[in-house]
Amino acid sequence: MGTIQRNMSLTGDASDHLNTLQKIGTIIGFGGLAIIVLSLFNNFENNGLWLTISLLAIASGIILYARGLYMDKLQGIKNHGVWFKSISSRGFLGWIAGILLTGFYIILYFFAELLGLGQGVDGSNTGIVGLFDPLSRLLSGNPASQWFVYGTLYTVAILAFGIKFLMKYKHNRYEQLRTLSVMFFQTAFAFVIPELMARLNSDTFSLPYNDLKLMWPLNYYAFEQWRVDQFINAQTIGLFFLILAILIVFVVSPFLTYKYGKRWYCSWVCGCGGLAETAGDSFRQLSDKSMSAWKLERWMINAVLVFSVVMTVATISTYLGYDPNKYWFTKNVFLTSVAVFLTAVFAGVAYWKRKELKKDALTGAIGFYALTIGFIVLIAFIDLSQIKIDAANLSFGLNTKVYAGDAALRSFYAFGIGSIFSGVIGTGFYPILGNRVWCRMGCPMAGILGIQQRLFSKFRITTNGGQCISCGNCSTYCEQGIDVRAYAQKGENIVRSSCVGCGVCSAVCPRGVLKLENGPLEGRIDANQVLLGNDVDLMDLVNNKN
C-alpha cells in the first residue's frame, strides 16, 4: 500500500487566506506599531496625540482582524488550519515573531536606554519612553519608564486579544467570564489603580508600586527591605497593604485554591496568565506533551520554588539581622519560625497524604525539603551580607559589580528567573515553546498553588464515563502540556498540579467528555481499567482489584 507523504501545510491554503477585513486590520495594527517604532528616530511634536493614535490603531487592528476571522462563522470551535498557518505551527512567521518578541524583552530588561529612557535634556525621556510620557503623567503624574511602556502595551494586548478570544469562544460562557476577569484584573489592579495610587505619594508619604493581586512568590521582591520599610513608614495604610499581602499568600490563596483549584488565580486573575490566555492563545498547541517534558517540569518548577523561598528568607533575615531593633522579628526568630512552618507542612503532607504520593514524588519532596532546611540553617550561621561576590567571575566579565551575599542571591534571581525565564523565554518564546512555558516550568507561585491543587483542593477535571474516543484534541490544545487524553481514555479524572483550569480541553472535546468541577475530595483520583458501559461484573472484577 503506497503512502503519500505530503506536507499539508503547503496545500491547505484555505486557512492562510486573509479576507478584506483581516487585511485592513493587519494594516491598521501594524501602522500603530510603526508609530511606536518611528518614535525612536523622530521625536513627535505631539506625543499625546501620536500615542493615542498608535494604541487605538493597535487595538482596533487586532479587533478588526478577529472580526474578519470569526464574523461569518457559526458558534463553535475555531481551530481550522491551526497547524497549517505559519504563525501557529512554528513556521517562518512563528520564528520571526519569536525573535522579535525575544529581542524586545532583551532591550526592555537590559538596554532600556535604547528605548529613550532618560536620554533627553536633564534626564527626560525621548524615543518610545518619551512617547508614553503624556499617558503616564495623566495617570500617575510622573514621566514614563520602560516599565510603564511595557505595562501599557501589555494591558492593550490583553484587552485587544481578550476581545478576539471572546469572539472566538462566543458559545462558551466559562471562557467568556474567565477572559473578562483577566481583562479586568490586568487593567484595574495591575495598571490603573497602582498608577493612580502613585499620585498619593508625597515627600512625607510614599507607597511602593503595589499590584494587589501580584502575590509573593510570583512577586519575588514583595518582602524586600525597601518595600517593607516603605509600607511600615506609611503607617496604617502601609501596614494594611503589608498585612494584606501576607494574608493573601497564607490565607486567601490557600482557601480559594482549596475551593476552586489554582485556576482562580492562574487563568482568572494573574497577569502572566492573562497575557498567555489572550495574546498567547494562538500558541497553546505548541506545548510539549511528552513524558520527558513532564519529568523536566516537575524538577524545574520545584527547584525555582525552592530558590525563591531561599532567596526571600535570605533577604528578610539579612535586614532583620543588621537592623534588629527596627522590626518586631529578630533574625533567629524568623528563621526558626520559617523552619518550623516548613517542617510542619512537610510532615503533615508526608503523614496524611502518604497514600497519594508516589515514590518519586516523595523522594523529590524529601530532597527539596532537605535542601531548603539546609539553606536556612546555613543562613542562620553565616551573615550573608558579609560575603562579597564578584559578579565578573560569574558573568564572563559582563557584570563587574561586587555584591554582598544576599544581594547576589536577589540579583541572580531577578536576572535568571525574573527577567530571562519569565520574560525572555516565558513570553518571547510563545511562538516556539507555547504560551505557558513560564507558568508550567518556572513560576514559583504556580508551584505552590500546584502542590495545593494536587493535594488539598476540590478541583478536578471529570471524565464522562466511557465516552472518550482518544481523539487527542484535549491534549493537543492543553497549554500546560498535560496529556489529558491519557486520563480521559482510562475514565480517570484529571488531577494535575500544573492544570490552570483554562477549560479549553473541555471546550474542544467533540464528545462532551471533560468538565471542570469542584467536588468532594473522596474519589477524586480514580483510574479505571475497564470503562463505564461494559459488563458490570467485569468492571467490578478489574477495577476493584487495582
Add this chain to the structure above:
Amino acid sequence: MEHIIIIGNGISGVTVARHIRKLSDKKITIVSAETDYFFSRTALMYVYMGHMKFEHTQPYESWFWEKNNITLKKGFVKHIETATKTLEFAEGDSLKYDKLIIATGSKPNKFGWPGQDLKGVSGLYHKQDLENVEQYAPNNKVCKRAVIVGGGLIGIELAEMLSSRGIPVTFLVREKSFWNGVLPDGESGMINRHIKNHHIDLRLGFNLKEIKSDENGQVSSIIITETGEEIPCNYVGLTAGVSPNIDFIKTSDIELGRGVKVNRFLETSVEDVYAIGDCAEQRDGGIDQRRPIEAVWYTGRMMGETLAQTICGNRIQYKPGHWFNSAKFLDIEYQTYGWVFAKPRENEAHFHWKHEDDTKCITVCYDTTTNLFLGINTFGIRMRHEVFDRWLTEQKDVNYVMDHLAEANFDPEFFKHFEKDILNAFKNNLITA
C-alpha cells in the same frame, strides 16, 4: 511462552493487547498493514482540518510499545492457515501463533456504482483514505466541488472537513432527512438546517447513479438517479456505511457471515481464533437490542477489555452494559444513552424538546404502559454517562428522570441551564397529549 497475535492495531486490537499485558507476560504481536502505530481513527478528520497533526492522533508515545513488550509488525496478512496456526504475509514471510485475535475493523461500503474505483473517489476510514482526500481535494483550486454520497456519521464529518478548506460540498443523502433511520424527525430536521447553515449543499432523498471520469481516469462529475442531474466535481466521498474488513480471511476455514462469526465469548468457529470489534458478527444475533455487527469505537474497546480475560484464563462472555454512543455534527454535539429509535416502537412514546436557537434539543423515550425511562438523545447539551447508566440500571420512570435532569447535566460551568424549560414542556406535553 504463548504467542498471541492480533491482526489490526485499532482500538479493539490495542485494547485487548494492553489488557493481556496487564494480566500476563504472554508474547504479544500486533500486526497492521495500515500504520506503524495505533492512532485514533475518529480523529482523522481533525488532521485534514488542521486542528491536529497526525502524531497527535496517536494516544501512546512510541516508547510505550517497547516498554510494555508489545511487538508491532507492519505487514499485510494474505492467508490464515489455522491447521498449522500460521499467518502468511503478502510480503512473503510468515508467523506462527498460539492464539489469534482478528481485529481488522471495517472498510467503506461500495454498492457497485459505475466509476466507484476512479481516482478521486474514496471513503473515510483508513489513513490511506485521508491521504486520498488530501491528494484529490487539497484546496478549492484543485477541487472545485466535492460530492459526498451517504448521510451518516462519516458523511457529515467528511462534509465538515472539505468545507473547512473552502471546498463547495454537495451532500447526497438517500433518506428524506439526515440520518433519519437512527434519529427521530425533530433531531434529524434540526441537523438538516444546521448543515445548510454551514453552506453545505444538502440534497435529501437523492441517490447516486454513476460517477463519470475524465480522460485521466479521474472523477469529473456525478449523475443523480432521480433527476439525472450531472454535478461536476473533482472528488467523491463514499460514506454509505462500512462493512467488516475480512476479505483476506476468505481463503481460511474460519466461518464468515457478513463478518467473522463469533459466539458470546468472541470465539470464532476455529479453536484459538477470536474476533473483536467492527469485524466480528454475533452468530446468535445482536445482544439485547444491539446489532449483530457493532461498528462503534466503544464496543470495539469493550470487546477488547472482555476478550483479554478469556485469553488469560478467565473465560467470560461479552456482556455490554447499557447502550451509549456519541458524535458531533459540525458544531452540535450528540450523545445517546439507552434506546431511542427513530420512530417510537409499540408501547413507546417520545418526548421532544428543542431550544429556539435550533442548536439544542433532546428526545426522551419511555414506555407508555409502565412509564419506564428507556433512553435519551441529547444535542447541544452535555449529559453525564454515569448518571444515565445508573438510572437505566435502577429502572427509573420518566417522571423521575425529567425531575432530576439537572443532576445529569455535564455542560461546563456557567453555561445556561434548560432543565426548567424542558420540565415545563414535558408537563404541558402530558396535559395536551
